[in-house]
Amino acid sequence: MDLFEYQGKQYFARYGIPISAGEVADTVEEAVAAAERVGYPVVVKAQVQVGGRGKAGGVKLAADRGEVELHAGNILGLDIKGHVVRRLWIEHATDIEQEYYASFTLDRAAKLHLAMVSARGGIDIEQVAEEDPGAIARRHVNPLDGLARDDARALAEEAGLDPRALDGAADVLVNLYRCYVEGDADLVEINPLVLTPDGRVHALDAKVTLDDDAAFRHPEWAELDAGGETDAREAMAKQRGLNYIGLDGTVGIIANGAGLAMSTVDVVNQVGGSPANFLDIGGGANADVMASALEVINSDQKVRAILVNIFGGIVRCDEVARGILTALDRVEISSPIVLRLDGTNAGEAREIIAGRASDQVISEATMLSAARRAVELAAAREGHAGDGPANGANGARA
């Protein structure tokens, strides 16, 4: 789960990482009230989970009430690369002397945690890595050893931070590592980490990605409303606990396993179709899961055909087949379903489906032939959809 900046800062604060005084605001009035409390001048910051908000006019300095009203009014509702701003973070403006970068993430190849620190903060770190890789000091951290303060300080020194910033940076790094490990984050990143004229070091931005798999030991995460979904279908899928990503096309896709789902998306594209989504039903493909998956795809007005691609391992194909039939009884599915079932208990599954084969449920022997069939059906039905409302199958459902 990606946190908004304000959530990330609140998360940082739990681990003693210094942040500026600030408050959340959802309206211009709240923004003004927040600014009065945190003290002028303030920075009005759009809360969106997309880069480049500064360039898009989503971050403004405000010296007084009038300027807060102006900027908050402009930024709320602003569309930044498809993300509409609904929330602001109002924080006391900080005098900046220098801007640094600090992060922890996993180095998968080394199977160790990786700390990165740079004296070149405030800009995209990927750009720094490309232009001047030497400007980023890196150090692996073995989870069995943790990060000692001396090592943290040495890393900050190696990165070329100002001598006045070293102690403050070392403290931030030690706490940021704690936040990363104890807070079960996949990524913690501060860009910029700033040095103020009076010698303090603190986090001016916060990027935190939490590891969803660790939610069981973080009951406090339940309060974090990520609300990052800008797509109604994704919100619906999330509610139903499905691993769904919305795309733009007309072929709805259901597969088991992330790899097969990705591959199905690829193959639909390769045979000239356009996938409407990525949906991995994972290992628990019972009737309920299948019904939920079909419901979500059915709610997508652009879908003209549904491709179900299952290779049973832990998932048993006969259960998937029963699930599809149950789903068909429960939900009125407006698009034809092309099925490809292989693997565990596939023979039984094919028999179950054979009993219900129709124009609505079509079996194909291979992944490629199933993709081709679904794409053909979608294309044919797309052609018809324009003829009149009677043929606009998806819209016809009550």
Place this chain on the structure above:
Amino acid sequence: MSIFVDEHTKVAVQGLTGSQGRFHGLRNRDYGTKVVAGVTPGKGGSDVEGIPVYDSVAEAVAAHGVDATFVTVPPKGAPGAIIEAAEAGVELVVCITEHIPAKDEALVAARLRRDFPGTRLIGPNCPGIISPGKCNIGITSGDIALPGGPVGIVSRSGTLTYQALHELSQQGIGQTTCVGIGGDPVPGTTFVDVLEAFEADPETRAVMMIGEIGGEAEELAAEFIKTKMSKPVVCYIAGQTAPPGRKMGHAGAIVSGSKGTAKAKMEALEAAGARVAKNPTEAGELMVEIVRSLG
């Protein structure tokens, strides 16, 4: 020959008394795998269809001389189960559990490296390992595999592993061993580990590798193929049309910025001399060509 397992491998199932453990453990035994024991703390002394259950891996090892364990316990208990097997001296641990927190996986990897260098972990979040006709540890459906070689398979994705087996078996091409390394950020066994083993295995004459977007495991594999591999390799990378910034199911499968794209991986593999297919079916067809050319 096969890699990591063979017809003599004695297997204990950690979590045999659970519903998944029972289903797949028995299925592995039905396949012909020597499933000699189950382990479930508190259930020692019972049995599952004749397979004796022990309270600890150490007891199972003492009673049967276990070579490998199959870990099918929930995410909270899986890291402990892996370490328990390593402590008991088990040389191969196959963990299918998904949704283990990344921090726990990193800790397990660090402990294995420091304290138990003799234990190989396959997974977590993987379908397991099958050497057709000899040994099947995990959740792969044995009937989609074809014994006799000459192809070795290594895959980061579960269901695509089955797809790869299926594509080859349909064409009458057998497999020496098929290893699913799993899609998690910290796999116990990497592409390079498996490629190295296939390169050393005289019966494996070609390798099919199934990768996906995210991370740099495929690039590292490409480097190995280029410098150390004499056998032909066919690759397929899933996620060629995945949108950037969206996590495609697996914790690892994400294109972020310019990193982790299928295109970069495919180019690296091609430059390393591997044949790169655009979908699993094409990968199967390329392998048919290669196997025929091997005579």
